[in-house]
Amino acid sequence: MSDDQIAVHEPHAKPTTYVEPGPADRFENPGLPPHRPRRADVDDAAAKRAERQVTTLFGLSILGTLGFIVAYFLVDPNLRASILVIGHVNLYHVILGLTMAISLLGIGLGAVHWAKTLMPDTEIVEERHLQASDQEARDEAAGILSQGYRSAQLHRRPMLLLTAGGALGLFALPMALQVAGGLGPLPGDTLNHTVWRKGMKLLIDPSGTPLTPEMVTQGSVIHVLPEGFAGESSHGEDGPSALEIMEVKATASVLLVRLNPELIQSQKQRDWSVDGIVAYSKICTHVGCPVALYERQTHHLLCPCHQSTFDMTNDCEVIFGPAKRPLPQLPITVEDGYLVAADGFAEPVGPSFWERGE
């Protein structure tokens, strides 16, 4: 292309609706600066060198592709190695990834280098037009619309438009209703109780061993599930399904801790405990993560998800973090030497929900 193609004549003829900004005392756009040729434009040796660089990059890409194919078949997929800085890796994965990267980068870098060194770098000016159509086109469009409207007799029979609009507005409702209605059951009062019942043994998760008070030593924290949902009893023909176990784990998981009874601050907490052994829902009252971190010295429970912190000595009240409500306590007692639930949870466990307070 020649230089006169890129010449810009200022000021441009502006469409009538465009108002040149600012006061009259402004600098004028000087137009495109003169083009400076690249070395490859004027020096044949430089151009030749650029060509060599591009073909080398494309050649590397071909090698990378072939390397990938060879490695795919020849390298042992379980090959492992230690690479400096990166550490222990699956070498097969690394070789495949690197050869693929070479194959792709060769093409990409080659093409860009080609464009930057050998393809024209003279800037071209293309005129831009305002988006809005001119008045003539608008009038014509208005005519077409109006003609369509009238020839459909909508101007004389408005009920056509009204009913058609109504029908079109409503026809999707049956589909929407079917989808929404079929997605899931109504909650009912499912969220208000867990499987814990009076007399259910406290089993260690995952072994399923029933707990006696002696097994709960000072300072230890035990993850507990209700009878029938952990260990051997949960397997077999009559046992709960994998789905039921998941649901029980998500709602009825309990943490068991033995506190020094003198530290317990509330009478209710003491009444529902056995010799300082307290059982609390493990499901955070914020958004339902398991409250998994127990600090022995402070008797704080911390949820790793959002750092809600509960004070075990004070009925698991929230002392920090985004949760509002304390963890619900499970009343426990001793029956035939085993720790059992004295009752179910007195309130819904887990995250807040709208109908919770009812």
Add this chain to the structure above:
Amino acid sequence: MTTIPQGAHAVRDQSAAATETTADDADPKLPPPVVYLDERFGVAKGFGLFKKVFPDHWSFLLGEIAMYSLIICLITGTFLTFWFVPSMGHVIYDGSFVPLKGVGMSEAYASTLDISFDIKGGLLIRQLHHWAALLFIVGIALHVARVFFTGAFRKPRELNWVIGTVLSLLACVEGFAGYSLPDDLLSGTGIRAMNGFMSSAPVIGTYMTFFVFGGEFPGESIIPRLYIAHVLLIPAILVGLFAVHIFLVFWHKHTQYPGPGRTNTNVVGFPLLPVYTAKAGGFFFIVFGITALISALVTINPVWAYGPYDPGQVTAGSQPDFYMWFSDGALRLLPGWLEFELWGFTWSFNIFLGSLLLLPLVWTILGVYPFIEQWITGDKREHHLLDRPRNAPVRTAVGAAAISMYLVLAIATINDIIAIKLHLSINDITVALRVLFFVLPVIVFMVVKRLCLSLQRADRETVLHGTESGRIMRTPEGRFYEVHEELNEFDRWHLVQHEAQRPLSLTAGPDTDEYGVDRPVGPLESLRRKLSDFYFKDRIEPVTPSELAAAHHHGEAEALPGGTAQAIEESVDRADETAGLRSDDRH
């Protein structure tokens, strides 16, 4: 562009030399396949498209990164569907990853392990998919920032901005749905939290969770449902909207940075064929290649290390992927007292605000910004020339302040990691971030606005007094001064081309009529004027030719110590006076 190409110093004076390639193919013919297609579809008529001109700038590549990452995700994602089993059915793992042999898990998790260990190259595809997804959202975020700070969202592109914001929201939702699919301990915890978010919604929360999860958490429906959303529903909308997004770029023609020869009614750059075909096509391979390089060397989401999901377990340091950090961080910062009982119902704003409300809120603010700014400026003209961010100080400062708020929330997500690594109290960090969320944006706003204004002043100084030449002159009396070289007209144009927007209170006439009686304006108009003041009260006018002439006139002053500084002070003051401003902006 006045920069001299690399290696071209030797030829800089030969710029007059002819660079055009001579047409050695005087009578080109269409290749037969194109003729075949032309006879059936008339394709030759559309070949003018190949001459379409695109402007060149590195920041225009940010959107391309997003576009290419999306394509990589589509390719690798399609592969993954061949092996992934979107089921929560219970199986005992029997693959080649020894530590998990014999462990009960969902089919989704088992098949993800198979992809990682038993399908040759499967791990590479998984890693490519995850890294490309992250890169997709990084690309989008940077692209949004570029479009925002350069004002590319202005008329006629407002609606394309809205489409873009919807795309960016969908990208985050798509990413969340995707990393939830493997059903490992980390992603399961994420779904658990999502269940909690939904429960917190006033009135409909419980119903929503039961409908989405097909019953009580976790149920058996959520993975298959997230799967179909992830591989069909959201991608279909994403690709559809993306097609419109990119079509509108063609339709409007790309915006360009201001510069000599670039005007609001032209577009200056290189044609699609061959330059942009090579550059943009090549860039796709570069993005793909770099993604492959990262995937080969850096493990992302090693699901085998987390184990299968168990609602009773969790790992410390559970964080979502980075684009959800701000939401998770908001949940960590919101205090518990935002939950209360009223009329017998539970209002959990501590959760609802940071999750279900935050996402739509952030994206709504983003989506409506162009309309708000247009209302404030009253500027209904088409804009195809970009703003240099410094020339729109308040917009730039507002954007920076918003980003700082976003970053505070995002950093809150790693408050536990920070506490461990830096041996700080997690409580102190959380409280500090709560305060910072409100304080930092204000500070950032003020600093960035001042910075923009200072940069504009520096531009003025450069125009009025030239650039430092490095040549020291000695006067006959023995004084030294540095010679300043005047800018050439091309370099100068970059610094003087913009217009400084004036507040409405100046352009809309006085608030009182000629008898001193208040002209009443409605509350909305009054708000608009206040906002307009807020935006444009402090501003630096670009240098005018007469100012430059005046500067030349007493140019000898430069020879005197302090002369330069004095001249700037004067000129800036003069600019403020011309505008008739009460500005709190004096040095």
